[in-house]
Amino acid sequence: MNTTSSIYSKKGRNNRNLILADVIGSEIEAFDIGTNALFKAALFSNIKSGSEDISDVFLSLLKKSLAANSKISPYRLFSFLSYHYFKKKFIVTALEEIKKTRSNWLLMQCNVTELSGLDSKSSHFYFSHLEKRIFEEYVTGWIDAQFALEKEFKKVRKKFLLSLLKKYFNFLLFWCFIFIAIYIGLHITSKENSLTMWQQLKGWINFLLQRLY
Incomplete structure (x- = not known):
């Protein structure tokens, strides 16, 4: 019985990973899925490569994540204290944003003349290759890009803890x-x-x- 449950649990995790990989599309292997998701969301929001405005994208996604999951107040506390816990929730919100913005962004980047005459399979390959090429160039604009998500998290956590300290200092x-x-x-x-x-x-x-x- 335990073996069967373990098998189903493993299948569930594998299916979830496949769904996440399908949504996020091309990834940078050196980055974890959360960092890839942050950069994809920034790219599809037309944030310039290397820009500090990526912090605005992070904060926007963070607010949406909190709004969707913060009915129970302890969630806010755990979100800001545990990077691992925060990342699991953040990824879901980031992937939803990616799904909403990808199509319009791709249409803005594509060359209509190159698309003419392509069947659905060839079109899918064209868009996948286009996204992969632009994304790989895009992330090179940041120094230590693989730590971008963790850095943004730590900045917000520091502000959160300082605000708590000021509020409850007395x-x-x-x-x-x-x-x-x-x-x-x-x-x-x-x-x-x-x-x-x-x-x-x-x-x-x-x-x-x-x-x-």
Whole structure:
């Protein structure tokens, strides 16, 4: 039974990978699928190669991802703390954007005279080759392009954590003082009653639990 479930699970993952690969089209082998998706979305949004405007594309996709998946508030927190978790959600949003913008972009890039007389199979090959050629040239405009998605994620995460710190600074400071006061109190009393700080803390917890129950 476990073997059967494992087989179906593996087939499901393989099918999903095939679907993702089909949507994203040509890829740069040195990049992961998330980074390929970011650059494809930027290309189809007519962002110039090497431009810092790729950050705008990233933020736009991030907002759409959060809007689609943030009904449960913890998602926002996990999205900004875990790159691996964030990337899984980001890829879905990026691929949806790629599907919506690819056709118009390809029509703008193609040469109508080259298309005339081609059957559907030849046309598909023509567009695939055109996209592959332009995409491979496009990504060369960025330094360390293979880390582009992770860099954008880290920039946003830093801003997010700083905003959280500013928002809850007084709250965190208050509890820091509380813990420091408890530590000092336990340290002083441990010298007087020959009990370790942990023993005293355990005694207080047991006392509170007895009172509560």
